[in-house]
Amino acid sequence: MSKKTLIQLQKLLDHMTYYNSMAPFPVFDTDYVKEIENKIIKMKEDKTNYDEEPVLACRYCNNLHIVVDDVDNNICFRCNSVNEIQEFKTIFEWEEKENKRKSNNR
Ligand SMILES: [Zn+2]
Numbered sequence: 001m002s003k004k005t006l007i008q009l010q011k012l013l014d015h016m017t018y019y020n021s022m023a024p025f026p027v028f029d030t031d032y033v034k035e036i037e038n039k040i041i042k043m044k045e046d047k048t049n050y051d052e053e054p055v056l057a058c059r060y061c062n063n064l065h066i067v068v069d070d071v072d073n074n075i076c077f078r079c080n081s082v083n084e085i086q087e088f089k090t091i092f093e094w095e096e097k098e099n100k101r102k103s104n105n106r
Contacts, residue, residue, distance in 0.1 A: 004091045005050035009040050012065055032067075055094050059084040062101050064094070 013036050016028040026033075043050060057064050058076035065077035066085060074085045088094040 003051065004095065005053070005055065006040065006043055008064055008091070009036065009043070013037060013040060051091050053090070055088050055091050056085050057088065057094055057097075059086045062086075062094070062098050 013033070016033050016036070020026045020028055020030070020033065055064060056066055056074070058066065058079060058081055060081050061076065061079045063076050063078040067075050067077055069075055073082050075082050076084065088097070
């Protein structure tokens with residue numbers, strides 16, 4: 001069984017943990033980092049195959065890291081676009097777009 005969704009989440013967590021450790025004060029909200037950490041632990045424990053679940057990403061930069069604010073706006077953590085969300089049937093579909101995006105940037 002593939003664990004692509006988990007790998008992406010783990011990457012995000014590593015990224016945030018790294019920047020928080022480099023900066024004199026946390027760049028990313030430490031409660032939020034903890035929340036992601038707990039989510040990964042829960043996902044590892046349960047039997048759901050998350051790679052079969054739909055994923056949401058930013059329409060512009062294809063970032064999977066979407067934060068929901070207090071009034072239910074979906075905000076892209078990378079480019080700050082608001083409610084510009086694209087849904088993919090699975091992480092594999094997302095990955096296809098991501099690979100295309102990367103090769104276009106080269
Ligand atoms: Zn974005």
